[in-house]
Amino acid sequence: MAAKTKYELKMGSATREAFGKTLVQLGKENKDVVVCDADLSKSTMVHWFAQEFPERFFTCGIAEANMVAIGAGLASSGKIPFVASFSAFVMTKGFEQLRVTVAYPNVNVKVVGTHSGISIGEDGPSQMSIEDLSLATALPGFTVLSPADEVSMAAFVRLAAAHNGPVFLRAGRAKVPVVYGPDQQFAIGKGIELLDGSDVTLMAHGLMVAESIRAAEILEAEGISARVVDMPTIKPLDNEIVAKAARETGAIVVGEEHLVDGGLGVKVAQAVALSHPCIMEFVGVTTYAESGTPEGLLQKYGMTAANMAAAARRAVARKK
Amino acid sequence: MQTRDIHELEDFCKKIRRHIVEMITEAKSGHPGGSLSAVETLAVLYREVMRHDAKNPQWAERDRFILGKGHACPVLYAVMAECGYTPVDQLKTLRKMGSIYQGHPDRRFIPALEASTGSLGQGLSVAIGMGLAARMDGNPSRTFVMLGDGEIQEGQIWEAAMFAAFHKLDNIVAIVDYNKIQLDGFVKDIMDLEPLGDKWRSFGWHVVDFDGHDLQAVRNAFAEAAATKGKPTVLLANTIKGKGVSFMENNPKFHGMAPTKEECDKALKELA
The missing domain is CATH 3.40.50.920 (Rossmann fold)
Incomplete structure (x- = not known):
């Protein structure tokens, strides 16, 4: 039901931060959750997962194409890989791998693109992902998610992990207002x-x-x-x-x-x-x-x- | 590793070669050269090296094989069919609408395939993911991936090579089917790979360089890979494109061209 009362929009954390924190919780609950990183762990905030579960964290160096396909191999052997980088890099440098090695055989890889949009600010257009949703939605079988705040991001990280199939999850760099209360229910495919x-x-x-x-x-x-x-x-x-x-x-x-x-x-x-x-x-x-x-x-x-x-x-x- | 009569293996290889020629002739398109060059390595791998069970293709501890050079799928289809994974009598449906034997390996049609390939350069990375998962789980499964020599011109191969050595993945084995020919001509003229062994060694791999058509040499190479710990192994199988069919051998034309009916008959006579 739509809310009747006026919204009090208080500033919350960035969705990338909610992603990083939830990933640690998820790691505690499910030993099959693993993470692949391309030298941006402190920015994508998967570094918390790396500290907690070093044996389930794979640093790939600055090599996104390799990282995406390694994720496909991990998923094919029963793991639930979260493959994270700046959206501008993982979706473009990893796109062909997402197409042939993830989408086409329908492999259970979770791609997380942080620093989406132009609100990343000072770093400028080379780091700003403004095409990622066009690319992700172009892949048959992909579920494409873009949560609005920390509450919905926390929920969608869990929903992405529970979903059997490839997922693209979009996160931002900037702090954003909290839209939802703690009891809000979310579901993939539901506005x-x-x-x-x-x-x-x-x-x-x-x-x-x-x-x-x-x-x-x-x-x-x-x-x-x-x-x-x-x-x-x-x-x-x-x-x-x-x-x-x-x-x-x-x-x-x-x-x-x-x-x-x-x-x-x-x-x-x-x-x-x-x-x-x-x-x-x-x-x-x-x-x-x-x-x-x-x-x-x-x-x-x-x-x-x-x-x-x-x-x-x-x-x-x-x-x- | 089972010990087989080498003559039985030779006969098996001939049978696989006959399948390849007949399948591609019937399909009127496909890649005979790079299929024929990979016969001995795949024969030894599936008949003697890998722990696998065609009746239980999802067995968690199975060894895995990925054909990075997906265009050579006729050799893989023929070997998998002869090992009991898929029907031998349907091999000649290769590349036809609705066939499980698709133009490039497709897991949607053959679930026992470990990866869908066809875009060059990705198979080694996928094998690495499988190797990491096996190591995490204490699973004895090993993963083998066959790369084309042209394929390793792809940059992703070297991203993956760096990764596998850095992470000391000794449960994966790369096989380069080094037949020296790619689509447009000879590898040395398109983008030379030499010194190839030195390149892999400098990336931290154990390198075995051998004659990829000498069955005993192939056996020894796999044994050396199994005995190598603490680093990944690459097998440089020196092969002849189109091996076994005189007019296809070392002939770039047969990288991606089907034989005519007459050429097929001539080839089958040579492979009798």
Whole structure:
């Protein structure tokens, strides 16, 4: 059920931190969980797992292609490998291995891409992953996840491990607001209505979920009733929640820290085209960014609550 | 290791070669040269070296084999069929729609295959993952991976070579089917690999260099690999592309071209 009360968005930890912490818990519960790293363990935060379980942690050096295929071998022998690196590197340098050695034979590898989007900040575009969801969703059989906060990330690390099949799990570098209470239930393939609304739906994943909640508050003051839906699973898409939003609100704005040419927006547009065509707007990355503060970059490249609200106004206007 | 009459093994190799020629002729496409060059190593591996059971292909302690050079799958299909994994009488469905004998090894069609291959350079890494899992579990399983000589031009092979030696993985064995020919011509003209043994040695591997068509030499090479502890072993099997069929031997044309019906008949006479 959608929440009736207003959101108090308090700043939480980065999703990469929640990933690293949950991985340690998971390691204690399941001895088959192993981790492969390409010299970024302190950044992806799998270093905590390495300290706790050195015999189950494999440093591959800076060699992502080899790392992905080693993960496939570990999985083929019954292990549950979490293969982690910056999303920009593991998804591009490891893509051919993900295609032929993981996706095609449907091997149980969990790929974790941290430092996704442009909110990594000062390191600049070579480290910013804005194509990873296009690549991951292009692989048949892959489950693609992008949690919004520390609570949902902790849940999805466990869901990814329990799922039998390849998974891509997207994490961010920057601290993000906590969206969920501790009792929230999550499931792969299920979106979550966070706020109900009737004029337009704001649909998002990752850090754009909190921005969408803020946008809904801006719109409410203007008399526009916005529904907010978190889509932590990009693939397989929750077609029902999309069709329901299209039917009941007549307009959907998709917000994501990813190229608008791929990712959630095009998946939702495809689902809407097949179910209940409606007005759509897309908020996301359109080009390679630059160095800067995370906040400054999100503002300059148009991924804030104000951008979501502006897109919602356009969508509502187009309905008339 | 079982001791077999070497003449029986020779006969087995001839039978595998006949299968290869007939399968590829029937398919009208495929890779005869690199299949024929790998016959002796695969014959000794499946008949004498690996601990495996065709009736129990998912046995956790089995030894594993990955064909990195997936295009040479006719030799693997023929050997696996003759070992009881898959039907011998369907070998001639190679590359046909619906056949379990796909153009490159595909686990979806033959679950007893340890990996789906066909994109060169990935098999050694997969073998490493299996070796790590076996070591973690105290499982005696060993993993063998056959690489093409052209294949080891791929950078990932050397990422994997570094890894295996650094992690002292002595339960994996790489076999290079060093037949000196790749698709576009002779390896020495495309991208020379020499000094190949020195390259592997400098990466920390134990290297065995031998005649890959001499069955006793092949046996000895596998025995040396089994006895080598604390580092991985690579077997450099010096072979002849198209071995056993006079007009295919050392002929780059037969890397990826099927024989005609007449060529097939001629080849089968030589392999009788």
